[in-house]
Amino acid sequence: MSSGDVPASAMVSAWQGIESLLDRNPFGDDFNTAHEVCSRYASEPERIALTVRHEDGSADLWTYHELDRIASKAARVFADAGLTRGDRVGGLLSRQVESWITALAAWRSGLIYVPLFGGFASDAIGTRLRAAEVRAVVVDQDYRPALADAQSTYGLDPAVFVVGPDIAEAGDKSFWTETSNADADGPLATTTREDIATLMFTSGTSGTPKACKITHGAFVSVMPYATSVLGATGDSVLFSTSDPAWAYGLYTTGAAVMALGVPRVMYSGKFVPEAWHRVIEEEKATILTTAPAALRRLTTTFADRGVPPSLRTVAAAGEPLTASVAADWAQAGAPVVRNGYGLTEIGMLLGDTLGTESRTEPGCLSSVIPGFATFLADRDGTPVEAGEPGLIAVRRPRHQMCSGYENTPSLWADRWRGDVFVTEDRAVVDADGRWQVLGRDDDMIIASGHNISPVEVENALLQHPAVAEAAAVAYEDPVRGGVVRAVIVRNESLYSDNDLAADLKRLVALRVGPYAAPRVIDFRADLPRTEVGKLRRAAVRDLR
Template sequence: MSLNDVPASSLVSAWKDIESMLDHDPFGDDFNTAHEICSRYASEPERIALTVRHEDGTADRWTYHELDRLASKAARVFANAGLTRGDRVGGLLSRQVESWITALAAWRSGIVYVPLFGGFAADAIGMRLSAARVRAVVVDHGYRAALAEAQSTYGLDPAVFVVGPDIVESGDKSFWAEITTADSDGPLAATTRDDIATLMFTSGTSGTPKACKITHAAFVSVMPYAKSVLGATRESVLFSTSDPAWAFGLYTTGAAVMALGVQRVMYSGKFAPGAWHRVIEEEKATILTTAPAALRRLTTTFADFGVPPSLRTVAAAGEPLTASVAADWSQVGAPNVRNGYGLTEIGMLLGDTHGTESRAEPGCLSSTIPGFDTFLADRNGTPVEAGEPGLVAVRRPRHQMCSGYENTPSLWAERWRGDVFLTEDRAVIDADGRWQILGRDDDMIIASGHNISPVEVENALLQHSAVAEAAAVAYNDPARGGVVRAVVVRNENTYSDRELAADLKHLVARRVGPYAAPRVIDFRTELPRTEVGKLRRAAVRELPTD
């Protein structure tokens, strides 16, 4: 048996351990997300559920009891607006308590919650609202203009509840004014594990965003990650920096840890390393979860101001964690970064779990998350030979995030090979069982007959002291054919472009191989990224060469 073969008995045991932490049987006739992550703790009036810190240093705190009461009132508001079970309510919000009140109110009522990222342009908002058939929207006043443009372009007329001081658009209602006057008797729906709780659109780095049907038991699928990687307990204080418009913020570091009764902290302002450091220190956060791109900027702050003594766990996900970022971070004396890999469709599959520290290595993932049978496969779903790269694949688990793509069911069917879900990410497993994500399958670079991982090239480029960010993509050179192109963001100007380009070619040749050395190197002030900070390789490929 290889290091990554998982006995069926251990899979069952892992899920039963998680299910024992729930209030209700997920396979029973009554299983509801709002109950499991909030209402069950409402009888403990002093248990803090959420702290929201603001740019001015102030903080607002809500207990599980208060969130449950406000969600009940919001559910009554939605019912008064004519929404019934199965209807959709959108949340054009951000890292604010209203995101959670809206979601909890929808879930307890059997209404489907549709989270929308505040950074979306009007067309992106309108497309999603139209596709989801949303009947009501709770919107922060800062995003109201974009919503109005989306309504006009797509001919949408949902009920609109505005979070903010002023009502500008005719027909809008104040979210908080409606809640204040509402009774705390919002409808309770007897949902099951398979009922849809959330319709979440993927971030759309390539192709049309897919509408993932997230079920009421979806949060259970990421509880193993919360326990085995984050080490979350009732005594934890988790600082989650991810926006709850996305799966990692709403479920992985949201609902999954709330189901454990954990206290969470969010920061409502824009990313500022100094502000995050202050929040961790003053709130005595024990767990920090963020994206690798943010860790790079936080490293200097932690080096200058020290590591907050309360911090025990740092976890990164959302994009590949490079060895250079992880190594630089550990040098400031902070807890080593626990890497993670997952996807909205299934959940968190890989990570640096507790107990595997001895084989942890920067830029790799040390283990499969308990409960999942994850392996590498070819495009047919057949396991590849040991040591060979392949697509990350997972056999159908007992619990998973998504039950299908509502807007593209045929594409959902294409992702499965029998009981095996095939991702679009390539990886390799070393002899010690460590996983390295090589990048999306359609991002692989073919040059001189070699299959080249863009992540490997980027890891090498980032070893240079003058490089802040780097992206590697395929480029069709008129004279040489397919070659590697690197787009680099500097962090210093000590070198001329020609000198730095020569250094970088030599560095990649030495660390990866001469065949992988970039033949084209361009310098930019920033790289194109999605709203959640993921690199947009398609946009990088479209950048003009120097």
Template sequence: MSTGETWTQIEAALSRDPAEGFNSAQEACSRYADEPGRLALIVRHADGTSERWTYRELDRAAAKAGRMFARAGLRRGDRVAGLLSRQVESWIVALAAWRSGLVYVPLFCGFGTDALAYRLRSSNARLVVAGHQWRDTLEAALSALDEELRVFTVTGPRGSGLVRGDESFWAEWDRSAADGPLAATAAGDPATLLFTSGTTGDPKSCVMPHSALLSVLPFARFSLGVSSRDLLFTAADPGWAYGLYSTGAAPMAMGVPRVLYSGDFDPAAWVRVLREEGVSSIAAAPSAYRKLLSVLRRQGAPGELTAAAAAGEPLDADTAASWADAGAPPIRDGYGLSEIGMVLADLAGDSPPQPGTLGGPVPGFTVRLVHHDGEPVADGESGLIAVERPKYQLSSGYENRPDDWDAKWRGDLFVTDDRARVLSGGRWQFLGREDDMIVTSGYNVSPVEVERVLTEHPGVAEAAAVAGTGRRGGTVVRAVVVRAEPTAPAEELEAELRSAVSRRVGAHAAPRLFDYMDALPRNSVGKLLRSALRSQTEDPHAQP
């Protein structure tokens, strides 16, 4: 299927022609509101209780929230932030903003004070809806702002979390009529302002138009492979694009009911929910799959689970193989970015996934490998992942850093900072961020390739590879290891790891320096902070 045919098929499944006006809330929810019993969302809580929401109920809830925001003085184009997690309020607020012509600003609940203050200030948010669990952190962030924001708090038991001056989200919602503004938005009008994770500098604020929803529908259709007959467990947080769009609004627009777990991550609870709800598909980060393995090994995979998808970080071969060995469906890996969408993935119906690789471009996208100047690399060489400008893309620019957005483009080619290679069979292998590459003895070493080997050793729980300084100077590969069972002598483990990397990646990539930690440094969304490891002063017990 050509890219043009893909987009024609995606557009044909919409409730209206996007050229004549397009609204994210209409496509993700309102289009199904005339079917009273159509299930949209199941929210399971840690205390065993649950909520079931139909599309009609969500649509009405969003209309009431839209009226509530209008009564608070918000008008089309204003920004409303949500400090919310895997809970129904995330979707009520997002849908209310989109249908009203407001701009939704999702905030990840793992952010600290400075991160929240930066995003609230940069986005020019006028109102924030916050869960009671994060109200104290928000208060500290608000104190750093020059402008006052209205706060609507989703209170806890007996009204907990409400700070003087706040308004109770549900109390104000109860007092609102279901007649909130219904804006006639165009596909290119802004719908969401979502900040990148900021792993390489200040976070960039991605302007996501209403058509952003269209950009992730090919991934939901062809990689997740879900339909209205499925029940999708979405573990990704809606504070990020993968949770809000790729595994959130996109499946909703396809009429796919979803299951959320609102509690803290608990592998046993997750598996229990999968079994009790009869979930057929799951989407989560590779780190979550690793933590689920112990439960699956004891209990086996839920019988109705037929599909699994991962994104957000490299999926290591050991996790993928162990997951399948436990009787669960093979994990389809995916690669995407907040600027364009999900562009590489294993596709449903293709040959079984091969751990450590990706099937290829998602239908609708043309992806290639290039040098920094946008020129193509030779066959077999590694290069930067680049995406030809698609008909629909997730973001239309960086609001706070427009020059950086322009610098990413080489004509109609968006050049990323991520390096990969295409293998002889046509599958793609992700190698890591360009600034994470290790240059040693004249060779470029991919840290991801080294880490794949390190983490497959039974004595290693986690591992990272970064550049280090050798005993005689020069750059060497430095392995930072979290040991699984620190009983065997370190010298023996290191010799085995060097041998394995030499055999499978090359002698030039074998670690010459080893450090040990109790846990690897990660950011608030679980991504490895290689920059923090590089900045550490290692004890140079390195081989020459």
């Protein structure tokens, strides 16, 4: 179905089916994320929740019982540090168990979790910590220097708990020493599905990144994706490669899957195709979730080493899946990629759902996710004519991820047209109901699964004395896929183009993060602008 005219009975039935999988009534007065995704299974001491694989081949196994107990101890640590219900605790972490312990501890005790990507530079960290008014941070020791710079620049003084053997800053405490010594009696708050559980920043094209208020009922919104696209069942093992600093890692392939009692696997090391292949094979993973950029590099490894026999489902999201990547992957003998589309504000809206295999096609999405009335609209939220491109829109669903932007409430209101949420993504639907996402309407850059604000990149570029003007846009590289392209107007200087390009890549990596560093840099005499001087980004993208 490709319009918003989904029968009300079908919508109700879809959500009732999902709600029947929960332990408590989501519309009741006691509904908590930590309970639904962990504590409810804690009475089964042998039930595996998470396996963390490391670069040296070792593995740490965590049961639901163990996670629940350590989260209770961590909640006691936060309480003893003076945090009370509604306070914010940050996690400057990565694909490691501490991300989940910190999140669970916050959720169960009524604190608000603020996940931060380990690849952020100090400015990005400081901006978000200040906007969220974070009172405590759990930080991996690898990211402690960036946090220290952010604290100094932005005048921040949170309680800091370091994961790792070294304590470099005065006043820091060891996360594991504190939790080991604490009693497992941390506060247990009574929350409802409307209460805020997480504050997650999603970058926009201008101004401060938007602080999405993710509620305790948010994970329910992505459970239909977990069941209808991932096909997660009791005998599944899911290898989740997305960082839990983002919604896809923390909720879509994290909390929603844990709520089903499905064991998950994470890899703590850097992306190496051969290492991922080994993890899938040795852990007997049945589901792989990743970004298309990773599939591009995994294809050769799977072709050379064979497809692990346990693997049944491969799902991609986070950036457009091109037909060429999907076709090359299928030729390696791997399961056909199940494409998905969603956004932090609402949840996963489109995907290659079970039962629609006959109309799947590389680069397209075969169906609307059950429970959502998704359609194409103009900016006013009015459905477009059949066959015409439009903005992806969705009628207010029974469950959604976000309840608003904490720091920009007017922008949240602007995204709604009555009960219709209009995204900034343009798509078209063919006669067979297949969706093709054409690109972001708001100029957001999507590279290697990361949403990158062009303004953040441009602000970093303009710090260089040899740069007079700068524009950052998306660019489709034939090898790397989606990357950042920078178009620069130079000041007179002694820098050669090559030397300046190298400097600019380092500068963006330092100020925003390595993932945002431009892969393509061009130099021009001027940038295309409107009569009033506004940058014409579409024209910048068309520059050759």
